[in-house]
Amino acid sequence: MFEPTMIIAGASLVGLTIVAGALLRAWHGWLALKRQELERTRASEEHDGGSSIGAARIELSDLKERIKKLEAIASGVDL
Missing domain, CATH: 1.20.5 (Single alpha-helices involved in coiled-coils or other helix-helix interfaces)
Known part of the structure; x- marks a missing residue:
């Protein structure tokens, strides 16, 4: 069985x-x-009070501005 x-x-x-x-x-x-x-x-x-994505975008744009200023200083251009 x-x-x-x-x-x-x-x-x-x-x-x-x-x-x-x-x-x-x-x-x-x-x-x-x-x-x-x-x-x-x-x-x-x-x-x-807001999205962390928005804060990241603001920080990214600030970094881009700093890079532009540093490139201008490196090339000898006054802002």
Whole structure:
């Protein structure tokens, strides 16, 4: 009635089901963590009064102006 092949197949199926369930639970936990991170960054942007992208653009334009001034000084041109 119970052949060794059937027992091994049944045990493998049970083991595969357990592993798949554990991986699915881990996946849902990881997605929940990423959602929390996104909500935290959105909340911090609202509290800061603006986007960090806008601040980065302003800083980038300031750096470009400094580079232009330094290039002008290096070439001997007065601003």
